[in-house]
Amino acid sequence: MASHVTLESDAADLLAAVRRVRAVVIERSAGLLAGWSAALDRPAFAAGATNLAHYLALRSQDLSALQPRLAALGLSSLGRSESRVLESLDAVAATLARLAGADGPPHPDRAAFGAGAAALAREQAAVFGPDGRGRLTRILVTLPARAAEDAPFVADLVAAGADCVRINCAHDSAATWAAMIANVRAATAAGAGACRVLMDLGGPKCRIVEIAAPGTTRLLRGDVFALVDRMPRTAPRRITVRSNVDDLVSRLRPGLPLYVDDGRIGASIEEVSADRALIRVETVRSKGLKLRVDKGFNIPGLDLGQPAITDKDLIDLDFVAGHADIVGCSFAQHPADVALMQRELTLRRGDRPPQPLVLKIETPLAVRNLPELIAQGAGRQPLAVMIARGDLAVELGFGRIGEVQEQILWLCEAAHVPVVWATQVLAGLVAEGAPSRAEATDAAMAQRAECVMLNKGPYLVEAVRFLDDLLRRMDRHQHKKTPQLAALDAWSALWPPARAGGSDREATDA
Structure with a gap:
């Protein structure tokens, strides 16, 4: 009897906590939706916008202490509620109310619970076309x-x-x-x-549009190259690079990081003068990497305007x-x-x-x-x-x-x-x-x-x-964050095969 009372008490306490979380979700999401309202002209996105606001409001709260307590009762820990925030909260609350012997809302029906996933599939098809190959991912x-x-x-x-x-x-x-x-x-x-x-x-995007070099354009760790706004008329003494951004050099300062080709070359700006910036390579693969026209580069923290x-x-x-x-x-x-x-x-x-x-x-x-x-x-x-x-x-x-x-x-x-x-x-x-x-x-x-x-x-x-x-x-x-518990084929040999026309239990007993 004591354990039954403890279960009811624990469920009642959790029910109150879930209801508080839901109330915060409703309150905070209303402000978000009001701020977005001028952009929301498409009826097909109405449910998505609302659920996004609900999710942001849900994740503005720390649920980490609540999650293991819900899981201990065999309930959703809300860790896979992305596509259906209110439905997940309501499903948990409905079950907790029954465990606590209290009045509560009915469980969301199955269609409502899966509506978010169905909406995502429709949007996937709207962008990338209907599924013609039987894959979840295009x-x-x-x-x-x-x-x-x-x-x-x-x-x-x-x-x-x-x-x-x-x-x-x-x-x-x-x-x-x-x-x-x-x-x-x-x-x-x-x-x-x-x-x-x-x-x-x-x-x-910042891109290399011109390269001048007395020899190879392969850069190794420790090498220095120049970044200029206008390529000099005379032959450069070192690798010199011009970008597609006007007057970029004037915006640079020593110490800023610079990355070329999605970070394959990591460098820092060592010196800046009126007509050029000197860049020293700090990270690159051991055999180096060639600079090429059209490759992009990034200068994190710098607003290029x-x-x-x-x-x-x-x-x-x-x-x-x-x-x-x-x-x-x-x-x-x-x-x-x-x-x-x-x-x-x-x-x-x-x-x-x-x-x-x-x-x-x-x-x-x-x-x-x-x-x-x-x-x-x-x-x-x-x-x-x-x-x-x-x-x-x-x-x-x-x-x-x-x-x-x-x-x-x-x-x-x-x-x-x-x-x-x-x-x-x-x-x-x-x-x-x-x-x-x-x-x-x-x-x-x-x-x-x-x-x-x-x-x-x-x-x-x-x-x-x-x-x-x-x-x-x-x-x-x-599927998304949810494991699909299909049979594990790698260990199927652990179980004797079922006899033709018989049940698995009969095969095991035999």
Whole structure:
């Protein structure tokens, strides 16, 4: 009897705690929704916006002490409530009320409990197209220039499992893009598979546009190179680099870090004069790395003062608005950046439906503003969020990227917005023909996102096939944060096989 009283008392105490958590969720989420209201014009996102506000309000509270107590009673610890915040709280409260012998609300019905996951699947289809391959996660492939001239190569990519292709507008020209798209459309029409086209605007990314050097451009640890605004007329004595950002040197100061090619070269600014900055390499692989034109670089903590949509982006939008299925928005950091992109697309689309947007999250400011970016984007059109792990890892610091990519996954699931897991996925396989163990594990973890992106390389078709098989295997075992308890085939030999026509119990007894 004593244990029964203890159970009732414990359940009553937990019920009160859960009700307090729910009250805070309702109170705090109301203010968030009011702040987003001007952007929320799309009925399909209404439930996602509300649940996102609920999730942010839920996670503003420390639930860590509550979770083990709920789990000890066989209840949800609220650790997988992203897509259904109120429904999860109400389900727990309903069970606690019955354990405590108190009045309580009925349990949410099964349809309401699964509505968030269903909404996320609909948004995934709205951005990347309906599922035609039976995978939970789509595959996005960055097209090389070769795709403009090699139609069989494009058909092989689509047939291997590419659900969507990406054209990086920072490279090539409208004529090349048109040829790439024509080959994609031909491949889908010929039955290779459904495949959408994402055109990714270059945005205000620092890039190397000119290199002058007396010899090789390979940099080793300890080497010094120069960064200039205008290339000198006389031959330089050391490697000299010019970027696409006007008057960049005047904004630099000694001690600032600088990273080239998604952090493959780590350096610091050693000296700044009127016409150049001297940069010393601090980290690079042992055999060094060559500087190449078009490679990006980052200077964390420095505001470059560039507009979210560059003059080149505006020119490219004339083509993108008429030819792309999806538009990629690079370096969006404020809701106003997204609103500007939406206005420019509307000017060019006329009465045609808005194209889905992919917001690339590449800076700490974009991470901080992610709820508002989502509200502005998904409030007007189908939206996906790309975890652009190359720039983001450099900007945040490599030690934080694992933590932050998890938080982005949680937040987007709460908003019912699909996520693209991007940068260096299966990079060794794409470039060299063989994956490393670490990158195979990374790709398996990527299955929790709604889409995984591969970059271009000589073994791209093989990488798509490998990823397709890996994602299908992981679908048996994982859905978002929830393990799927399929039978463990690796240890099936532990159990005697059932006799034909008999039960498992009969086989065991025999």
